[in-house]
Amino acid sequence: MTRLKPPSVRIGHRYRAERLKGPYDAIVIGSGMGGLTSAALLSALGWKVAVMEQHYTAGGYTHSYERQGYEWDVGLHYIGEMGAPTIPSRFMDFLSDGQLKWAPMAPEYDRFHIGDKVYEAMAGTQQFRDNLVRHFPAEAQAIDRYMDLLAQAKKAVPFFVTGRLLTPWLRALLQPLLRWKLPKAFSKTTAEVLAELTSNHELMAVLTAQWGDMGLPPKQSSFIIHALIANHYMHGAYYPVGGSWRIAESILPRIRSAGGEVFTYARVQEIIVSEGRARGVLMADGTRIDCDCVISSAGVFNTFERLLPADVARQTGYAQQLKHVRPSVAHIGVYVGLKGSAEELGLPKTNFWIYPSADYEGDTARFLEDRHAPFPVVYISFPSAKDPDFARRHPGRATIEIVAPASYEWFAQWRDSTWGQRGADYEALKAAFGERLMAHLYDKLPQLRGRVDFHEVSTPLSTDWFGAYARGELYGIDHNPQRFQQDWLTPRTRIPGLWLTGQDIMSCGVVGAMMSGVMTASSVAGMRRMWPLLKKIQSARKHQPAAPHAAP
Ligand SMILES: Cc1cc2nc3c(=O)[nH]c(=O)nc-3n(C[C@H](O)[C@H](O)[C@H](O)COP(=O)(O)OP(=O)(O)OC[C@H]3O[C@@H](n4cnc5c(N)ncnc54)[C@H](O)[C@@H]3O)c2cc1C
Known part of the structure; x- marks a missing residue:
């Protein structure tokens, strides 16, 4: 080590x-x-x-x-x-000269709570595919076609990258050839591509349940980013x-x-x-x-x-x-500190994704329209459980991070105020979001009640403060x-x-x-x-x- x-x-x-x-x-x-x-x-x-x-x-x-x-x-x-x-x-390895090490998360690295159902993303192509088929046996063919499509997309990425590297005149010359090498799915939305494979909405929801990793639900996101992310995590996740x-x-x-x-x-x-x-x-x-x-x-x-x-x-x-x-959607974060080690508290090496329903687009639109509506997605991560070195640095402690989308506009009135001095109304709004998100955490891990020592909430203004994203963009451009x-x-x-x-x-x-x-x-x-x-x-x-x- x-x-x-x-x-x-x-x-x-x-x-x-x-x-x-x-x-x-x-x-x-x-x-x-x-x-x-x-x-x-x-x-x-x-x-x-x-x-x-x-x-x-x-x-x-x-x-x-x-x-x-x-x-x-x-x-x-x-x-x-x-x-x-x-x-x-x-x-x-090169950038860090081999100094940076990576710890594998659990083979079930993502868990999706969609309404009252629970699904999981499993590490490994075969395990991923078989797990989907276990949940959706009648959709085995569609799942196999989906896996083929991901494999095709992976092969096409170098052509996409090459197009971005060429000098303008070379690009003008070679672009038609490069475009021809790209699958048709690359110009479509994720939802359009999946609709060609299946009409099972629950399966579509499971396949796209990592949409929070780039901030756009499937009817709006490009299939390119969907495929990049799905392929990226296909062999598991690391911290x-x-x-x-x-x-x-x-x-x-x-x-x-x-x-x-x-x-x-x-x-x-x-x-x-x-x-x-x-x-x-x-x-x-x-x-x-x-x-x-x-x-x-x-x-x-x-x-x-x-x-x-x-x-x-x-x-x-x-x-x-x-x-x-x-600009992409903004976000709220909750940073939780707990007394007790990750092990004592039973924290998993698995991320939780909590969705009120499989209607990602509708739930997101309703929430961005009315902040009192249910969160369209709540993401919970357990860094102290994933990091084998955490206990050495912070003995007897654990941390959790919760992320949910947010509209920058809800916080825009405080944009010209200073970090840490934005006033009571801002703090109250933050606290209300924080309590709602903490309730999701306790719902999934009730043993944490009474163990939380500290928590604080970040808003899109925090993102602007530390990352200079003027609209609190979570992922740069959409x-x-x-x-x-x-x-x-x-x-x-x-x-x-x-x-x-x-x-x-x-x-x-x-x-x-x-x-x-x-x-x-x-x-x-x-x-x-x-x-x-x-x-x-x-x-x-x-x-x-x-x-x-x-x-x-
Ligand atoms: C909540 C959240 C969770 C995420 N989770 C994951 C994850 O689990 N896995 C994953 O792979 N990705 C994740 N991402 C995405 C990932 O972190 C980013 O896509 C990536 O790190 C962006 O890198 P970047 O270099 O493009 O930009 P940034 O990391 O944003 O760097 C840009 C830098 O420019 C600086 N800057 C801007 N303007 C100026 C200026 N005028 N002068 C000087 N400096 C300036 C900013 O301060 C900032 O430090 C997550 C992002 C967020 C917000």
């Missing part, structure tokens, strides 16, 4: 203008998985990279925070593909040993080894563009940092609405393009079919010297953001220079043995 530092989940170096050690070869805006991956890969090629993070710690949605002696993750509950030498696991903050902590040395740094409290105010190309960034403290390569991992709304001068966003067409995408047709969502922008990365480029998810980082670093450095490194990463010996249920 790797030796882990005592808990100090704050990662990075606090920014001060005098601490800059430029010139830098690249400046990355945002230290989420997309930004850190781009920075680390470029660093591995010898580039000196400064990563600018506005929050007090690095990691973006993979950061953790501490309160009252507890520690919680804010945007990572499980990851797939880490138990075998897959492409993502090899990149994780980072030591907590999600370990991701940024273990990537940081790669960036530092080439002379770079990850600066925290480092808000970029503007991307400087002159004579048609990016020239650097202007920091919120007024410091100008010159650099010919600026990579934005802050999301496309931040990049083109807030960071790029408005006239440049207009002239380059990005202001217009943003009208074709929309994953509807239209989003996946936007040819401008590529690492390369129309402004020379400005590049994009992160969840808006490929897809949400820690691995989605990481693979965007790979795409961006490859585009920035050029394939000729990046190829030997990519080959080395993909042929490296796997650091971690595969878990028994995880062989692909």
Whole structure:
């Protein structure tokens, strides 16, 4: 077992203008998985990279925070593909230099409560399929066709990615061929594709019960994101040993080894563009940092609405393009601290998804219309049970995280107030949501009554505060079919010297953001220079043995 530092989940170096050690070869805006991956890969090629993070710690949605002696993750509950030498696991190994270990969750990694019925997602293709057939014996054929479709989708992903990596003129030339290689299902919604397989609504609900992993119910989501997520977890789910903050902590040395740094409290105010190309960034403290390569991992709304001068966003067409995408739904989180270890409290290594009914679209619409309506989905995660190192760091304690969708508008009136000082009405609204979500927890695990020591509630304004998502977006831009047709969502922008990365480029998810980082670093450095490194990463010996249920 790797030796882990005592808990100090704050990662990075606090920014001060005098601490800059430029010139830098690249400046990355945002230290989420997309930004850190781009920075680390470029660093591995010898580039000196400064990563600018506005929050007090690095990691973006993979950061953790501490309160009252507890520690919680804010945007990572499980990851797939880490138990075998897959492409993502090899990149994780490389980025962390083998320092990041992954603990398998239970073979039943997700449990779905749909109305009064209970279903589960099982690790392993055959186990997953057989379990579905056990619940729906009359639908065996439809289930097999569904599994085939997922396999086809997996094969098509490289063509989709290639389309995003090409230079504009190559894309114009090759796009028809690449489109031809993509399954027809890629241009449809998840619900449209499933309706071609079955008319059993209960089965459809079970197949799409992970929709909370990207925030859109099946009639609105693209089948591409559905297939990416379903394939991602097909061989089971994993949790980072030591907590999600370990991701940024273990990537940081790669960036530092080439002379770079990850600066925290480092808000970029503007991307400087002159004579048609990016020239650097202007920091919120007024410091100008010159650099010919600026990579934005802050999301496309931040990049083109807030960071790029408005006239440049207009002239380059990005202001217009943003009208074709929309921010994803926001969320409420409850962070629960309990006295007693995960084992004593009987906490599972399985996530709970609680749905009032199989009518995901209707339930979501009713709730977003009226916040007093039942939550359309409540997600409960048990990090202290998943993390084999948690008890060492926090003996006699346990944590739980609860997530539910929310409308940013419910909280918008407090948008200009300061974190921690938003007033009694805001606190009361938060508390009411918190109590309702805690009731779901007690309903499923009644033994926890009387064991909760602390809980606090986050709102979409918290997401804006720590992640700079102005509308509290949970997953960046929405994953509807239209989003996946936007040819401008590529690492390369129309402004020379400005590049994009992160969840808006490929897809949400820690691995989605990481693979965007790979795409961006490859585009920035050029394939000729990046190829030997990519080959080395993909042929490296796997650091971690595969878990028994995880062989692909
Ligand atoms: C509640 C929740 C649960 C999730 N659960 C999972 C899960 O279980 N598994 C999974 O794979 N994925 C999960 N995700 C999704 C996943 O965390 C994200 O898709 C992914 O981490 C996004 O990475 P990113 O680099 O694109 O963006 P981010 O992590 O959001 O990073 C962007 C960074 O840019 C910074 N920034 C923005 N503007 C500026 C500026 N002007 N100056 C400086 N810095 C700036 C922000 O502060 C932020 O740190 C979850 C997300 C949420 C919110």
